[in-house]
Amino acid sequence: MKHKVRPVINPCPWMKGLLARLVEGTLTGPLGWYARKHVDRCDKCGPAYKALLALRTGLKSLGQGKVADGLLSEDRWKAIENVCDHV
Amino acid sequence: MRLARANESVLVRVARRLCGHDVDFADDCVQEALILAYKAMADGKFTDVGNFRPWVLRIMTNHFFRESGRRNRFTTSDEIESIIDRQSAWDSHRDIASVVETAALRDEIELALGELSEDQRACVVLVDLEEMEYADAAQVLGVPVGTVRSRLNRARLKMADVITRKRLGELI
Ligand SMILES: [Zn+2]
Numbered sequence: 001m002k003h004k005v006r007p008v009i010n011p012c013p014w015m016k017g018l019l020a021r022l023v024e025g026t027l028t029g030p031l032g033w034y035a036r037k038h039v040d041r042c043d044k045c046g047p048a049y050k051a052l053l054a055l056r057t058g059l060k061s062l063g064q065g066k067v068a069d070g071l072l073s074e075d076r077w078k079a080i081e082n083v084c085d086h087v
Numbered sequence: 088m089r090l091a092r093a094n095e096s097v098l099v100r101v102a103r104r105l106c107g108h109d110v111d112f113a114d115d116c117v118q119e120a121l122i123l124a125y126k127a128m129a130d131g132k133f134t135d136v137g138n139f140r141p142w143v144l145r146i147m148t149n150h151f152f153r154e155s156g157r158r159n160r161f162t163t164s165d166e167i168e169s170i171i172d173r174q175s176a177w178d179s180h181r182d183i184a185s186v187v188e189t190a191a192l193r194d195e196i197e198l199a200l201g202e203l204s205e206d207q208r209a210c211v212v213l214v215d216l217e218e219m220e221y222a223d224a225a226q227v228l229g230v231p232v233g234t235v236r237s238r239l240n241r242a243r244l245k246m247a248d249v250i251t252r253k254r255l256g257e258l259i
Contacts, residue, residue: 001222005252006246007244008251008252008255009244009247009248009251010248011244016240016244017240017253020236020239020240020243022133023243028247035099036214047251048244048247051247051248051250051251052243052247054250055192055194055196055243055246055247055248056215056243057182057192058192058195058196059196059211059215060215061119061192061193061197062197062216063215063216063217063218070096070099070100070103070110071095071096071116071176072095072099072114072117072118075116076117076118079118080091080118080121081088083122083125084088084129086126086128086198
């Protein structure tokens with residue numbers, strides 16, 4: 001059985017959705033104001049917000065880098081074409 | 088085959104990210120998806136060429152879910168067939184977080200991706216890395232937009248936790 005580790009990044013439960021929108025930049029108005037105030041004062045949500053922002057930056061960089069780019073081998077294309085020729 | 092070749096790189100990229108370092112498994116998923124797609128088009132089951140990409144991505148991701156052994160949603164070839172048939176497109180931590188640098192993060196993100204469930208990883212790959220809209224990712228995965236959003240929220244928190252924990256471990 002997998003040992004359950006207590007998360008280090010553990011925002012207040014009601015803030016999870018708001019944090020996601022705050023990090024995406026889509027939380028505005030009174031809710032946005034409330035969320036930013038809370039993040040500034042909360043020992044759980046503050047670190048979570050900063051870590052999520054850093055993660056977002058890293059994900060963007062990784063996505064733009066397209067490091068996992070690649071193509072199928074010619075052998076695989078031959079296999080695909082062989083099957084398709086017989087359809 | 089022109090459509091297949093035109094979508095090769097996005098299929099391979101998404102598959103390899105879903106499969107981690109198992110390149111053979113990833114390429115198997117792509118190969119199988121392209122064959123299934125070609126057969127469906129030859130049978131006249133799919134004609135909406137403009138929606139080929141989300142459709143073939145959906146076939147590929149479902150093949151991945153089925154073959155990865157989790158069998159959490161799609162368990163039979165018939166269900167993949169049914170997708171084809173439907174054609175419906177388809178603290179102290181404060182300091183740590185502040186010293187995080189993008190370059191180092193990239194390796195850590197790759198590590199954290201491996202800690203996610205297949206469902207969560209698929210959402211991160213499609214939305215955060217491929218920059219798909221929530222609605223498009225929902226179409227590919229065959230789940231409601233709200234499900235994509237909640238899986239993504241959980242996935243990002245888990246990734247942030249894995250990365251912060253690793254950094255704490257390095258600093259202690
Ligand atoms: Zn809080």
